[in-house]
Amino acid sequence: MSTANLTTASPVSDSPASESHALGDNEVNPMASVSERLQAETTAVRLKIHWPSVRKTLSSDQTRQAAGTFDADTKSVSASKKLLDTNHPAFRAATAVRKQAADHWKANTLPYTEPGMRLIKRVDVPTFDVFMTSVRAELNEAVEQLELHFDELIDQARERLGDLFDPADYDMNLHRLFGIEWDYPSCNPPEYLLQVSPQLYYSECSRVQRRFDEAVKLAEQAFADELEQLVTHLGERLRGDGDGSPKVFRDSAVTNLAEFLDRFQRLNIRSDDQLDRLVADARRIVGGVVPQHLREQSELRQRVATELSRVEASLEGWMTERPRRSILRRSR
Known part of the structure; x- marks a missing residue:
């Protein structure tokens, strides 16, 4: 084969x-x-x-x-x-x-x-x-x-x-x-290069630093994209159809968001205060919320949906101010 x-x-x-x-x-x-x-x-x-x-x-x-x-x-x-x-x-x-x-x-x-x-x-x-x-x-x-x-x-x-x-x-x-x-490969220039050509070595160091500058932006964008997707999905499920009737949603609509919030806290690079605040807001909104309670309690469902809408709007504004950056590639 x-x-x-x-x-x-x-x-x-x-x-x-x-x-x-x-x-x-x-x-x-x-x-x-x-x-x-x-x-x-x-x-x-x-x-x-x-x-x-x-x-x-x-x-x-x-x-x-x-x-x-x-x-x-x-x-x-x-x-x-x-x-x-x-x-x-x-x-x-x-x-x-x-x-x-x-x-x-x-x-x-x-x-x-x-x-x-x-x-x-x-x-x-x-x-x-x-x-x-x-x-x-x-x-x-x-x-x-x-x-x-x-x-x-x-x-x-x-x-x-x-x-x-x-x-x-x-x-x-x-x-x-x-x-x-x-x-676990190294992304840094080899140390021997410093002896062979200090100028080339420090040039490569600068190139590595630029990659990490870009990696910060990639991490922010990845976190924001996932947060937007999860918040939007849960918000739509809770707001329901045009006639006000709630849509059916799975527990995963809530648990997936909770898992993301935990992962963000674990991997957060602390690079953007506004993004940190938006994640904190989402955590406050869904913290301790049980999916079944959202199905049974219309007041709770409406409150969570309204607050998620505010996070969604703020996140959209944050993303608009930060256009997607092209990914740097290693020159071959």
């Missing part, structure tokens, strides 16, 4: 390039800018998830035959075959582990300007490492279960694909196809 290397990676800058040598490894200059503090408090983390390809492009002859069925130009047709039933319980179990790893990586890190990289607080690295080690073990167990059903999946594919079936498409060594890896 052909293997697709699905990279869900996040590099976070490792050691600060311009951090004062007078400070200890865990000390942060209280006068440092937000980006300098972010650089000093975080490190890069990159997550790579290896996953087998479950589709394969048809050969030229097969594509030509498929195009002929519809009297279509071969150059205007692309076709592929599905190698495995991804809805099989054993495959879905492995997929659930992959999602668990990717979700944890995203939920416990901040965006960074480098593709495939994110920033994690240094104090969170040990916990992250333990969690990912556990998830990797879960994936190994899921793959072992998948191996028990793999002959069954191949037989189903043979029956489903007919003449398109090719046993060479399937690699029986599944542990070679599935895997989770993570590392």
Whole structure:
């Protein structure tokens, strides 16, 4: 089976390039800018998830035959075959582990300007490492279960694909196809560069600092986008339809917002007082609110909806004043 290397990676800058040598490894200059503090408090983390390809492009002859069925130009047709039933319980179990790893990586890190990289607080690295080690073990167990059903999946594919079936498409060594890896690469220029060319070294340090300046804005934007989405969704559910009748909403409309507020408190880079106040307002509004009480108590529902509308309006104004910035990319 052909293997697709699905990279869900996040590099976070490792050691600060311009951090004062007078400070200890865990000390942060209280006068440092937000980006300098972010650089000093975080490190890069990159997550790579290896996953087998479950589709394969048809050969030229097969594509030509498929195009002929519809009297279509071969150059205007692309076709592929599905190698495995991804809805099989054993495959879905492995997929659930992959999602668990990717979700944890995203939920416990901040965006960074480098593709495939994110920033994690240094104090969170040990916990992250333990969690990912556990998830990797879960994936190994899921793959072992998948191996028990793999002959069954191949037989189903043979029956489903007919003449398109090719046993060479399937690699029986599944542990070679599935895997989770993570590392903590440095985003800073190598120290040897200081000896080779001080001018180039400090130029690279400045470039790293600009990336962290941008990372601050990316974090603010990501927090604001998610807050807006969650507040708007819950507000719409509570305000109801035009006739005043409440819309049906799931508990997740409330719990997802509460989880975001907790995550913000944990990852907050303390870069914007107004955004902090908006998050604090949202926390005050929904703090201790039980979803079932919102369904049963119209007065509570109306009060929460009204206050969320104010947060939504203020957040919209905040976002309008801060146009989205283009992401800096490392020059290749």
